[in-house]
Amino acid sequence: MSLVHRLQTAMLLLAAVVLLACAAPASAQTPAAQPPSADLAPALEKIAADSYSDTEAALALLSTSTSPQAAVIVAALADGRLLIDAATKSVYVRAADGTLSAAATGATVSPAPAGLKAVRLNNRVRRAIDAASGALSLLAPEPARRAEAAAAVFKSRDAAALPTLQAAIAKETIPSVREALEQARAAILITAPGISEADRLGAVKLVTARGDQEALALLSNLPADATPAVKTTAEQGVAAINRSLAMWNVAQNVWYGLSLGSVLLLAAIGLAITFGVMGVINMAHGEMVMLGAYTTYMVQDVIRTSYPGLFGWSLAIALPLAFLFTALVGILIERLVIRFLYGRALETLLATWGLSLMLQQAVRTIFGPTNKEVGAPSWMSGAFQVGQLSITYNRLWIIVFALIVFVALLVVLKRTSLGLYVRAVTQNRRMAAAMGIRTGRIDALTFGLGSGIAGIAGVALSQIDNVSPNLGQGYIIDSFMVVVFGGVGNLWGTLVGAFTLGIANKLLEPFAGAVLGKIVLLVCIILFIQKRPRGLFALKGRAVEA
Amino acid sequence: MNGSGILDRRGTIFIVLVLAAGVLVPASNLLLSPSSPFYVSDYLVPLLGKYLCYALLAVAVDLVWGYCGVLSLGHGAFFALGGYAMGMYLMRQIGARGVYGNPVLPDFMVFLNYKELPWFWLGFNHFPFAALMVLLVPGALAFLFGWFAFRSRVTGVYLSIITQAMTFALMLAFFRNDMGFGGNNGLTDFKDILGFPITAGTTRGALFFASAIALVGGYLICRGLVVSKYGKVLVAVRDAESRTRFLGYKVANYKLLAWTLSAMLAGVAGALYVPQVGIINPGEFAPANSIETVIWVAVGGRGTLVGAALGALVVNAGKTWFTGVLPEAWLFALGALFVVVTLFLPRGIIGLWGDVSERLRKPKPDQVPEAEAPAKAAE
Numbered sequence: 001m002s003l004v005h006r007l008q009t010a011m012l013l014l015a016a017v018v019l020l021a022c023a024a025p026a027s028a029q030t031p032a033a034q035p036p037s038a039d040l041a042p043a044l045e046k047i048a049a050d051s052y053s054d055t056e057a058a059l060a061l062l063s064t065s066t067s068p069q070a071a072v073i074v075a076a077l078a079d080g081r082l083l084i085d086a087a088t089k090s091v092y093v094r095a096a097d098g099t100l101s102a103a104a105t106g107a108t109v110s111p112a113p114a115g116l117k118a119v120r121l122n123n124r125v126r127r128a129i130d131a132a133s134g135a136l137s138l139l140a141p142e143p144a145r146r147a148e149a150a151a152a153v154f155k156s157r158d159a160a161a162l163p164t165l166q167a168a169i170a171k172e173t174i175p176s177v178r179e180a181l182e183q184a185r186a187a188i189l190i191t192a193p194g195i196s197e198a199d200r201l202g203a204v205k206l207v208t209a210r211g212d213q214e215a216l217a218l219l220s221n222l223p224a225d226a227t228p229a230v231k232t233t234a235e236q237g238v239a240a241i242n243r244s245l246a247m248w249n250v251a252q253n254v255w256y257g258l259s260l261g262s263v264l265l266l267a268a269i270g271l272a273i274t275f276g277v278m279g280v281i282n283m284a285h286g287e288m289v290m291l292g293a294y295t296t297y298m299v300q301d302v303i304r305t306s307y308p309g310l311f312g313w314s315l316a317i318a319l320p321l322a323f324l325f326t327a328l329v330g331i332l333i334e335r336l337v338i339r340f341l342y343g344r345a346l347e348t349l350l351a352t353w354g355l356s357l358m359l360q361q362a363v364r365t366i367f368g369p370t371n372k373e374v375g376a377p378s379w380m381s382g383a384f385q386v387g388q389l390s391i392t393y394n395r396l397w398i399i400v401f402a403l404i405v406f407v408a409l410l411v412v413l414k415r416t417s418l419g420l421y422v423r424a425v426t427q428n429r430r431m432a433a434a435m436g437i438r439t440g441r442i443d444a445l446t447f448g449l450g451s452g453i454a455g456i457a458g459v460a461l462s463q464i465d466n467v468s469p470n471l472g473q474g475y476i477i478d479s480f481m482v483v484v485f486g487g488v489g490n491l492w493g494t495l496v497g498a499f500t501l502g503i504a505n506k507l508l509e510p511f512a513g514a515v516l517g518k519i520v521l522l523v524c525i526i527l528f529i530q531k532r533p534r535g536l537f538a539l540k541g542r543a544v545e546a
Numbered sequence: 547m548n549g550s551g552i553l554d555r556r557g558t559i560f561i562v563l564v565l566a567a568g569v570l571v572p573a574s575n576l577l578l579s580p581s582s583p584f585y586v587s588d589y590l591v592p593l594l595g596k597y598l599c600y601a602l603l604a605v606a607v608d609l610v611w612g613y614c615g616v617l618s619l620g621h622g623a624f625f626a627l628g629g630y631a632m633g634m635y636l637m638r639q640i641g642a643r644g645v646y647g648n649p650v651l652p653d654f655m656v657f658l659n660y661k662e663l664p665w666f667w668l669g670f671n672h673f674p675f676a677a678l679m680v681l682l683v684p685g686a687l688a689f690l691f692g693w694f695a696f697r698s699r700v701t702g703v704y705l706s707i708i709t710q711a712m713t714f715a716l717m718l719a720f721f722r723n724d725m726g727f728g729g730n731n732g733l734t735d736f737k738d739i740l741g742f743p744i745t746a747g748t749t750r751g752a753l754f755f756a757s758a759i760a761l762v763g764g765y766l767i768c769r770g771l772v773v774s775k776y777g778k779v780l781v782a783v784r785d786a787e788s789r790t791r792f793l794g795y796k797v798a799n800y801k802l803l804a805w806t807l808s809a810m811l812a813g814v815a816g817a818l819y820v821p822q823v824g825i826i827n828p829g830e831f832a833p834a835n836s837i838e839t840v841i842w843v844a845v846g847g848r849g850t851l852v853g854a855a856l857g858a859l860v861v862n863a864g865k866t867w868f869t870g871v872l873p874e875a876w877l878f879a880l881g882a883l884f885v886v887v888t889l890f891l892p893r894g895i896i897g898l899w900g901d902v903s904e905r906l907r908k909p910k911p912d913q914v915p916e917a918e919a920p921a922k923a924a925e
Contacts, residue, residue: 281703281706337885337889340889341888341889345702345703346617346702346703346706347888347892348888349617349703349706350837350840350841350844350884350887350888351884351885351888351889353837353884354841354880354881354882354883354884354885354888355881355884355885356881357877357878357880357881357884358877358878358881358882358885359881360877361874361877361878361881362878365874477710477711477714477833480707480710480711481707481711484704484707484708515718515719515721515722516719516722518715518718519715519718519719522711522712522714522715522718523715525708525711526691526694526708526711526712526715527694529698529700529704529708530694530695530697530698530700531698533698533699533700533701533704534704
């Protein structure tokens with residue numbers, strides 16, 4: 001289902017772009033008045049005759065009509081809004097709001113002539129209406145509708161649509177829609193009885209090129225009269241599609257893994273500072289992420305009520321605010337609690353766990369226990385298609401964002417004076433103090449930096465996760481795993497750790513299921529830590545024992 | 547007062563109090579009329595019994611944290627495994643009285659279309675086997691885990707975090723329906739234990755008494771261990787692991803014994819807990835539970851054993867009271883407890899009591915309280 005769905009979405013998206021490009025001429029055609037179209041007249045004559053068989057014949061004519069009125073007439077007929085004036089043999093359309101217009105031209109008619117009666121319908125006519133409206137969609141002026149109709153035909157493989165399809169293909173100018181139409185025709189050619197071998201072979205090749213689940217289903221169910229040559233080509237096609245699908249599947253999982261990895265990276269990178277650089281176990285780290293997400297919620301709330309125009313900027317506004325707020329909370333925590341516990345890592349763990357409980361309960365008391373809705377700006381929503389791969393914009397931006405944060409942090413630690421002090425204090429606190437560095441202040445700032453980064457991670461995660469008081473809890477174990485796996489005190493280790501765990505998790509999922517995959521991964525990490533107790537990129541030398 | 551024998555004054559008072567409670571609580575529930583001021587209600591007996599199980603769990607945690615320096619954030623897993631072993635026995639005792647009336651399969655298995663009992667459920671209809679499993683399953687897991695961890699010298703926060711990962715992984719596993727342990731709902735609807743109806747007053751009283759005995763027994767085992775020569779080495783490992791290793795002791799083996807024993811005690815606590823609360827579910831594996839256990843120990847006084855049990859009783863009584871009166875405030879109170887105890891009460895209630903009584907009496911400079919917190923908590 002999902003592949004087809006994605007394909008359709010992609011087509012719609014493409015079509016929408018094209019539609020925008022030709023929006024100007026399209027909007028110039030107001031439905032109020034059309035020049036009477038030549039090919040409508042015979043159809044309308046037949047309708048005016050008011051017999052079932054004539055109406056059916058008229059629908060056949062209408063379905064190949066190029067006039068925009070044809071669709072209006074068919075729709076009106078379906079709803080019983082198509083009226084005949086028996087006296088003048090003229091046909092009218094009554095719009096939903098009651099206004100009457102001439103069927104041939106679309107011009108408004110008033111006052112309404114007396115003695116109008118609706119065109120009668122029976123089941124045969126209704127079926128004809130369905131076919132005609134499907135066919136008309138294939139010829140619809142909007143490319144999106146044409147693509148949609150083509151996809152529908154591909155699925156239904158309704159041989160009756162073949163002539164309309166031929167007509168549609170002949171006049172189609174947009175390559176993507178043309179491809180969809182040709183695939184629809186190929187689907188009919190493969191399944192309909194009595195098609196020549198050459199046609200079928202061409203169709204099989206075309207469908208093979210499509211390469212998705214739908215194509216696979218089509219090629220695996222050949223009709224009984226298929227010749228051996230068609231059958232072998234189709235089998236080869238099935239094998240080829242299976243190969244490419246398997247490849248795309250792996251690619252999709254790798255993509256999901258990258259996405260998960262970026263989320264892990266965002267959640268863990270602040271921890272890499274507080275735990276990795278300072279050696280402080282901050283169990284309240286997840287709550288900093290949660291506070292960042294709630295900051296986003298607050299910003300959007302203010303924007304919604306007071307400055308609706310700024311909504312597209314809400315995340316950009318929330319980022320610095322979340323950073324400042326969580327950094328401030330972090331500095332407070334460091335000054336009030338953690339600084340008394342340096343050198344007592346296990347006590348720090350307990351105290352910060354207590355802080356995390358209090359922060360969670362505070363947020364629950366203020367905002368309530370339910371999920372808060374954080375909206376996505378337009379540039380964060382939607383998806384695009386790369387082959388069989390569907391890539392959502394929010395995931396893409398989060399990967400980009402995680403990498404930006406990572407690089408920024410690296411620059412701060414390696415290229416700024418704050419970074420220099422931080423590293424100095426980390427490596428030798430007493431020597432740094434002797435050189436005039438105020439180590440207490442650096443501790444507070446470092447902890448603030450780590451917490452602030454957790455806060456901006458919260459802004460990003462608010463886009464893909466539920467913003468609730470429990471948001472942080474879900475990340476804390478994973479984040480520790482990433483930092484410990486990557487190696488404490490090494491930002492690159494965190495990067496590699498996050499993406500390794502993310503991709504490994506998603507590649508395991510198809511085989512083991514989501515929960516079991518996660519368990520397997522946890523067990524693997526536990527075993528890995530036994531093998532390399534200091535992580536993937538372990539610090540060497542004296543720093544290890546510090 | 548802080549003698550080096552198994553029974554010091556504090557320990558004796560503790561044992562006498564627990565045993566007295568073990569007799570008096572069920573007795574007052576069964577013998578006194580509900581109007582008596584000393585009557586313990588039917589609601590209170592299993593609740594207090596639950597506290598005793600928690601106290602045993604806290605003693606187990608204190609053995610490894612207080613004397614061996616291993617901060618376990620995963621003892622809830624051993625507790626829950628012991629509980630599941632007991633729960634499986636109790637499930638088998640239901641027999642054909644379940645909703646579906648299947649004589650062999652528990653209700654949830656019938657519901658999940660099991661055709662026959664999974665192999666790991668075999669034998670659990672016999673109490674001795676189940677009791678053995680209560681000890682063996684947590685013990686085996688702890689031995690395996692410790693064997694790997696201690697031999698590769700995983701220490702300090704790393705060890706804490708992987709113990710947390712262990713219980714988290716087990717929680718995820720037990721939440722799965724196809725694990726064969728009742729999934730989300732866990733095991734419940736127990737009918738009887740050893741042939742006695744599980745909700746009867748006498749059974750409840752007996753379980754309470756058993757919990758008290760188990761607590762005293764657990765305390766005595768741990769106490770005997772820590773005052774022995776082995777215990778001295780254990781404390782040496784806690785305070786200077788590398789130095790102890792260089793002195794020629796096999797640090798990993800010392801840790802492994804304490805760790806495995808501690809896990810088995812936790813399993814016993816879980817096994818006694820389950821029949822008293824009437825349910826065991828994967829929520830018991832939640833990492834938060836294990837951390838809460840650690841705070842009981844810290845509140846009571848780490849490295850004192852008696853303090854750990856005391857802390858478990860105090861914190862849980864506080865929890866029961868708070869969640870009844872001010873449910874919103876409980877997490878604030880618990881959180882504050884974590885912070886305040888680590889900052890201001892590093893030796894817990896016992897340490898505080900020691901300080902106060904020390905100051906009241908004339909100072910004795912030659913006496914150093916045993917409850918002295920280790921100068922170096924972690925390397």
